[in-house]
Amino acid sequence: MLIPFLIMLREGIEAALIVGIVASYLKQSGRGALMPAVWVGVLLATALSLFAGAGLQLLAAEFPQKQQELFEGVVGLIAVVMLTSMVFWMRKAARSIKGELQASIDKALSKGADGQGWALIGMVFLAVAREGLESVFFLLAVFQQSSGWEAPVGALAGIAVSVAIGWGLYSGGVRLDLRRFFRFTGLFILLVAAGLLAGVLRKLHEGGVWNHLQTVVFDMSTTLPMDSPLGAVLSGLLGYQAAPVVGEVVVYLAFLAVSLFFFLRSAPAPAPRAAVAR
Template identity: 25%
Template sequence: MKFGRCIGALIIISFLIISMYPLPAHAETAVDVSPALNDLNHAITALQNGKSADTDFSSFKVWWQHHKTAISKSSLDASIQLSQDISSASLDLLNGDKKQAIKSVGTLRQTLQDYQSGLYGGGRKSGHHSLTSYITELRNTKQSMDKKDWVTAASQVKQLQQDWLSVEGDVVSQSQNIYTESEKDLVMMDAYLANPSTRSKALPLVDEMITSLKPLASANYGMWDAALIPIREGLEALLVIGAMLTFARKANSKPAKLWIWSGTSLAIIVCLTVGALVSFLLSVAAFGNNNSLINGWSGVIASLMLLYVGYWLHRNADIKRWNAFIHSKTSEAISKRKMVSFALLAFIAVLREGMETVIFLIGMAGRMPASKLIMGIGVGFGILIVIGFLMLKLGVLLPIRPFFMISSFVVFYLCFKFMGSGIHSLQMAGVLPSSVSDALPSINSLSIFPSWYSIIPQAACLLIFIVIILKRLPTAASN
């Protein structure tokens, strides 16, 4: 069975990669940054009052020169980030741009607070923040909001969005609802803080995140926590691939099946390669924005492709049209162009869900016994194999018309959901503005978010789907 062999190969490769994961390195003793934070706080206060911050910032730079080597030994990531932030702040102060200087000095202060909270780990680029450290970061953001230091709070929320990837695996493995709500809250906080008239609405959201994440911070992981990740993330990709494979089998097109499997296999290899690079060469936090971009663009592209595939499946629900299609193609059954598009769709669907799965599992590695992690991954993919096998068997047994009708509805549902979640990820990455509207609904299960940027494209997809259904009604009635 090709399906079982492919997933089995994925499990084996996953085991090999996980077995090579390095144990977290022990960090050097962190440097006390309290004096530096005092200097930066005084500098920000001076700038906000229209005064010079040169004295306080010079005092901070003296502290930095004395402790730069120690911080570098404690955390190379923190040292590099601090050097970049100091350069930006120095340039803004030199140019006399007080508004931009407040923002850049605030960013520098946030980096120091992150280092103090343990968010940068040890000297090795592990980038594995703990939920406890992330909650500390949320509390620092809350303090800025309480003080009505909105510029600093906005910068801190941007950092929270970047650091989210390091802890989202911890969250999603315990609660899908809290995970989805937290992602939505991060986008909404960013939107509220960007508008002076809505800034106060951000405070309840950060309180909500702290309250919901706090019980998860002390939880222990088990086998089923690891198993649920591939099941949850892989199911939607499995629906897409299963529908296309069943169609290819009904058309008796071996080349089409080969193209679909090729796209799927390539996506799996890419996901595992990226996972290895993130684990060994990069930090998870550093990859966060790129992962949001991948999820965003792949979601939008997959949604548009699914819209076409759904239309095509629904169109071929007519038995006469299907028979004419098969006979007209003779031995080819499916055109080369359509087979390539199937492979591309399989690649995008697996890449989107597979990237999340790999990053989530990397986040769990080292935080639970390796035996339970490996067993959980095996159980998760084993359940996916069973589901995939049943889908293929039942799909082939279904008569032509019910198969195409069911498949088209599933595909249109995924099209609607991928569009919403894709645009939401682009907002997380900063490609689209994080604007929200209190008048819009929010339904996590359908990836409906309170933003016109996602609602309008989803409404367009829904409208097209309704038009396609209405156009097919006279044909269906005549059959």
């Protein structure tokens, strides 16, 4: 439950920042009448994400067992790529995202009175759809590895809290150190991505694609089983497996070593505490 909550909280805050910056700039520049176009873009991006998630879920249900394992491995791999790229993109773009969005708005509104609304819808749609599709692939990968109500409830709770924080940032009632927030959540997401990547290798083995490095490194099934409270927490947070094989351990450690090296190598300069101007 914690992992979907934190991931959707971060994704939701990123999307809320984009919408908040656009709304603030339109209001400050005296073009608040164009706000309906912003909400149309948000709704279209949300609809696309929901349809994509439902379509992928239905597609997976049609596969035989081995093909389904392979499909889940591919979804997990896409989720790892998207999560990792999201972390490094936000780390790089956090300082300039406001200026870039305002420049994009000015470009969209230069289309003329007839095309302003459509251009603004398209800009907001593309920006929010990116966050939505990232969330879809991540949630599919998580839901495939966990059954029960905890993961969906955690994801919905993360979205709800991110909406509340986004509104607070826009209205000025919430002050959040976004640089520190994205840095800490970035480290957490890289740990999650490492666990997902090890799970991808496991799915590829179950699908008959990868059969190498299958020697069990250690077996803690009796000492710390995955269905125990602590085992479940470690599995969700760190990708813990009670009896991991060599390939999973190598992939997990190699991914963490490379990603953490580049993530921590040079910290970005401090950004303003409030990312959305009133």
